[in-house]
Amino acid sequence: MGALPDWCPTYSSRKRDSSTGEEVFCICKKPDSGELMVGCDGCDDWFHFSCLKIPRKYNKLVFSFYCPYCQAGVTGPGSRDGNLPKTLWRRKCRVQDCFKPVADNSKYCSEEHARGYLQGLADRVEVRGYDAALVLRQMLQNADLDAFKSLGQNGVPKPSDALAPRLFEDDARLCDLESQLRDLRDRDKPQVESQLATLVQYVTWVQAVNELLFDGSNVQAAAALSQSQKRKRNIKPKAMCGYCRDLRIPCSAQDFAPRFDEEQLSIEGVCCKLRCSRHLDWAGIQENGLRFQLETFESSEERLTLLVKIREDQLKMQFYRKMVDHGVDPQPPLLANE
Secondary structure, X not given: OOOOOOOOOOOOOOOEOOOOOOEOEOOOOEOOOOOOEEEOOOOOOEEEOOOOOOOHHHHHHEEEOOOHHHHOOOOOOHHHHOOOOOOEEOOEOOOOOOOOEOOOOOXXXXXXXXXXXXXXXXXXXXXXXXXXXXXXHHHXXXXXXXXXXXXXXXXOOOOOOOOOOOOOOOOHHHHHHHHHHHHHHHHHHHHHHHHHHHHHHHHHHHHHHHHHHHHHHHHHHHHHOOHHHHHHOOOOOXXXXXXXXXXXXXXXHHHHHHHOOOOOOEEOOEEOOEOOOOOOOHHHHHHHHHHHHHHHHHXXXXXXXXXXXXXXXXXXXXXXXXXXXXXXXXXXXXXXHO
């Protein structure tokens, strides 16, 4: 279980005001007064932006919200399977003061903001003796005006190693982001993917054992019922629970089936109970938990990839800005040819 933020009170399951009987919400346990609120995808409760210390301007950037209690595993899916969810946010428009989400396949919320951002970039570029548009074209490594129009879509081009040696390698912030991304791709995601593959393989084995043990008896039981009985009764087939803590397959299904005994609670760590209430839907719960982790990792991978790209662009722009401030031509021969 995770820790609650310092400003968040201890969880209370109270849903009504003891004095007025009104329905209460949020960590403040107050009625809905019309103040801006956001619904939690984990516990379905509603929370005030102000109580959660979220600025109102982030309203349109919320993609999937989880309250502090769900993120700490007090409520929601994390309280059952131990996988603590995180709030996911939409990508913000690249314009600094705009807090709208980006449009599809864009870094901006609208064409107007895209044009304004690019115009602002052109306005900031001043190199003595050269036109700003020529400098920007050189930064793009292309004299075509169409390349200038696409500025911001593919990022800022990296200067040559001769001009900016070790531009990325010596930046501690970028190295840390890249390290987190490598760990996610090379360690965290493969580990969960391996766990999911092991689970699928083990569940397939349990199904094979159950088919050997009960497939015939289940067919006979179903055949003995009349049509009216079938409609009135929701008959569940007999099945061995099959839960095993480490998902280790002890032997082949053909070898395990003859050893099964309904009187035994387990065989080599495999739960042999029929309609086991203790491990109810254990396979589905574990699979959902692992798939949720993968979805979270994919979101984190997308976020880290974006942060790496942003940091690289920042370093490149800092380099070009220094060139501009010192009146240095980034690529004198090509600009001279213009």
